[in-house]
Amino acid sequence: MVLLKETAVIPTPPPSAIEPTAARFTSSHAENAPFSVLVVEDQASMRASLVKELQHAGVTEVMEAADGQVALQLFKLRRPDLVLLDIRLPGLDGYGVAHQMRESEPGDWTPIIFLSGLDTDLDVWRGIESGGDDYLVKPVKPIVLVAKLRAMRRLLDMRRRLISMSAELHLANQRLNEMVEMDALTGLVNRRGFDRILHAEIIAARRDGTPLTLMLCDLDHFKRYNDSCGHVKGDECLRAIGKLLREVCMRPRDVASRYGGEEFAMILPKTPRSGAMTFARALGKMLRVRALPHPDSPLGEVLTLSGGITTCIPDESTSAESMVMRADQALYAAKAQGRDRFFSFEMQMDTIEQRGN
Numbered sequence: 001m002v003l004l005k006e007t008a009v010i011p012t013p014p015p016s017a018i019e020p021t022a023a024r025f026t027s028s029h030a031e032n033a034p035f036s037v038l039v040v041e042d043q044a045s046m047r048a049s050l051v052k053e054l055q056h057a058g059v060t061e062v063m064e065a066a067d068g069q070v071a072l073q074l075f076k077l078r079r080p081d082l083v084l085l086d087i088r089l090p091g092l093d094g095y096g097v098a099h100q101m102r103e104s105e106p107g108d109w110t111p112i113i114f115l116s117g118l119d120t121d122l123d124v125w126r127g128i129e130s131g132g133d134d135y136l137v138k139p140v141k142p143i144v145l146v147a148k149l150r151a152m153r154r155l156l157d158m159r160r161r162l163i164s165m166s167a168e169l170h171l172a173n174q175r176l177n178e179m180v181e182m183d184a185l186t187g188l189v190n191r192r193g194f195d196r197i198l199h200a201e202i203i204a205a206r207r208d209g210t211p212l213t214l215m216l217c218d219l220d221h222f223k224r225y226n227d228s229c230g231h232v233k234g235d236e237c238l239r240a241i242g243k244l245l246r247e248v249c250m251r252p253r254d255v256a257s258r259y260g261g262e263e264f265a266m267i268l269p270k271t272p273r274s275g276a277m278t279f280a281r282a283l284g285k286m287l288r289v290r291a292l293p294h295p296d297s298p299l300g301e302v303l304t305l306s307g308g309i310t311t312c313i314p315d316e317s318t319s320a321e322s323m324v325m326r327a328d329q330a331l332y333a334a335k336a337q338g339r340d341r342f343f344s345f346e347m348q349m350d351t352i353e354q355r356g357n
C-alpha cells in the first residue's frame with residue numbers, strides 16, 4: 001500500500017463514512033488476479049475508511065493521494081487498475097485530475113469513478129464529461145461501492161481480453177499473409193509475393209530516383225538432373241539453391257524469390273549495373289564453392305545456373321512486366337551463349353549499339 005500523506009494511524013471512520021460490509025470484490029477465479037485502486041481523497045478519515053473497505057473487499061493494492069498532483073504522479077508511475085476520485089481537492093480539482101489522467105493514457109483506459117459530496121445533475125454531467133466513467137454521491141454504501149468496482153473490473157477485463165484477442169488476430173493475419181506469399185518448397189517469396197514487391201520497389205525507386213536491379217536465374221539442364229537423380233533429389237536441390245540465394249541477398253531489402261519451377265528472381269533495390277555484376281559474381285562464386293553435384297550436366301560435374309539482369313532508374317514507362325521481359329531476354333541470351341553465365345540486358349544493348357557505330 002502506498003501512503004503519500006498522513007502515514008499515521010488510520011483513524012476510526014465516522015458513521016457518515018463507509019460502513020464495513022461482507023461484500024467481496026473478488027468472486028470468480030478470473031477476478032482473483034491482482035487489482036490495484038488509487039484513492040484520491042483529501043479528507044484523511046474518509047480516505048482511511050475507503051482504504052479499509054477496499055482492502056476488506058479484496059483489492060490487492062490500495063494507493064492513496066490527498067491532492068490532485070500526487071494523484072497524477074501515482075497514476076502515471078504506478079498505473080492503477082481503477083481510480084476513486086473526489087472532486088473537491090486542494091489545488092487541481094477532480095475534474096482537472098480526470099481530464100489529465102485521460103490525456104496521459106492515449107489509446108488506453110483506466111476506469112475512473114467519481115466519489116463526491118456534490119450531488120446536482122450538473123456535477124454528475126461535469127464528472128462524466130471530464131473523463132469519469134461513473135459518479136457516486138457520498139456517503140456511499142459499501143455494498144454499492146464494491147458492486148460498482150466489480151462492474152468496472154468486468155469492463156476492464158473484457159477490454160483487456162479484446163485487446164489481446166485483436167493482437168493475436170493481427171499476428172495470425174501477419175502469418176497468413178507471409179504464408180500466402182511463401183513458396184512451400186524453398187521457403188522463398190513466391191510468385192505472388194514477387195509481383196507485389198517488384199511493383200512496390202519500382203514505385204519507390206521511381207520516387208527516389210535510385211537504380212533498381214532485377215535478376216532472373218535459371219538452373220542449367222535441370223531436366224537432366226531430375227531425370228538422373230529423381231524428383232525427390234531435384235526438390236532437395238531446389239531447396240539448397242533457395243538457401244544459397246537467401247544467403248547471397250545480404251541487404252535487408254534484397255529479395256530472393258522462386259519465380260516458378262527451377263527459375264528464381266532476385267529484386268535488388270538501390271543496385272546499379274556495377275553492383276548487379278558484383279552480386280552476380282558473388283552468386284556464381286558461392287555456387288562453385290557449394291559445388292552441388294550434377295551427374296548429367298554437359299557443362300561439368302556441378303550444378304550451374306544462368307542469369308539475366310536488368311537495371312534501371314524507373315520512369316513512368318517502367319512496369320514490372322517490362323522489367324521481367326528485359327531480364328528474361330538477357331537470360332535467354334545467357335542460355336543461348338552456352339549457359340553458366342550472367343547477361344545484362346542493358347549491357348547487351350550497349351554492345352549492340354557499339355557494334356552498330
Ligand SMILES: Nc1nc2c(ncn2[C@@H]2O[C@H](COP(=O)(O)OP(=O)(O)OP(=O)(O)O)[C@@H](O)[C@H]2O)c(=O)[nH]1
Pocket residue numbers: 185218219220221222223224226230231232233234235238260261262335339
Ligand atoms: N524436382 C523438381 N523439378 C522441377 C520443379 N519445377 C520444375 N522442375 C523441373 O525443372 C526442369 C526444367 O526443364 P527445362 O525447362 O527443360 O530446363 P533445363 O533442363 O534446366 O534446361 P535449361 O534451362 O535450358 O538449361 C523440368 O524437368 C521440370 O520438371 C520442382 O518443383 N521440383
